[in-house]
Amino acid sequence: MTIISNRLQDILATIDAVKTAHNAAQNVQLLAVSKAQPASVIREAYTAGQHKFAENYVQEALEKQIELTDLDIEWHFIGPIQSNKTQLIAQHFSWVHSIDRLKIAQRLSDTRPAGLAPLQVCIQVNTSKEESKGGVAPDELAELATAINKMPYLKLRGLMAIPAPTEDLMLQRMQFKKVRECYDALIAQGFELDTLSIGMSGDYPTAIEQGATFVRIGTALFGARNYT
Numbered sequence: 001m002t003i004i005s006n007r008l009q010d011i012l013a014t015i016d017a018v019k020t021a022h023n024a025a026q027n028v029q030l031l032a033v034s035k036a037q038p039a040s041v042i043r044e045a046y047t048a049g050q051h052k053f054a055e056n057y058v059q060e061a062l063e064k065q066i067e068l069t070d071l072d073i074e075w076h077f078i079g080p081i082q083s084n085k086t087q088l089i090a091q092h093f094s095w096v097h098s099i100d101r102l103k104i105a106q107r108l109s110d111t112r113p114a115g116l117a118p119l120q121v122c123i124q125v126n127t128s129k130e131e132s133k134g135g136v137a138p139d140e141l142a143e144l145a146t147a148i149n150k151m152p153y154l155k156l157r158g159l160m161a162i163p164a165p166t167e168d169l170m171l172q173r174m175q176f177k178k179v180r181e182c183y184d185a186l187i188a189q190g191f192e193l194d195t196l197s198i199g200m201s202g203d204y205p206t207a208i209e210q211g212a213t214f215v216r217i218g219t220a221l222f223g224a225r226n227y228t
């Protein structure tokens with residue numbers, strides 16, 4: 001067993017243990033966040049059984065995708081989206097978690113190749129009112145969700161959020177609960193959603209407890225990122 005396959009097994013075991021402890025009924029999937037990791041590391045995790053990977057930077061992701069075309073990877077985009085990158089994202093990813101405005105959604109739909117399945121998308125919500133964080137305010141979600149539901153090449157699946165990192169479990173719980181409430185409110189309004197993308201290395205057990213269906217994990221799987 002390699003270090004990565006050991007860590008992968010540990011994370012999957014933790015996910016199961018947390019689900020059991022909290023009677024969590026939802027399906028929880030691990031998304032391996034491979035930003036700043038080389039293609040060789042992705043290949044190693046893939047060989048260990050992990051097939052869903054997430055990237056934050058388009059150019060970096062495309063370079064790795066070219067090296068990994070022999071693998072059946074499901075690629076997710078989770079980074080901030082510049083409008084001049086929408087076409088590449090629409091062409092080269094199955095999922096986008098970080099939609100935060102109408103214009104980006106429209107461009108992704110307009111440039112999604114017709115031969116591919118609709119792009120599976122989440123709206124990024126910002127429940128903390130921090131301007132720097134990115135994401136849609138809770139009271140703007142329904143309008144954006146309604147618009148996305150009319151776009152032929154996008155399939156709205158749910159919400160994503162990146163709450164401020166904290167080791168305080170109470171605070172983690174409060175932050176994820178707010179996201180969960182936004183998600184439940186949309187469902188109550190009739191939106192058919194099944195995806196809550198919350199939780200990273202430092203807080204994923206709490207996210208699962210609050211209903212996460214995707215946890216996005218980088219450091220706990222691959223070790224510290226080395227930006228050079």
Ligand SMILES: *Cc1c(COP(=O)(O)O)cnc(C)c1O
Pocket residue numbers: 033035056078079162200201202216217218219220
């Ligand atoms: C980097 C990143 C992650 C993974 O963070 P870790 O703390 O390394 O697990 C998850 N989600 C997003 C949006 C990220 O940018």
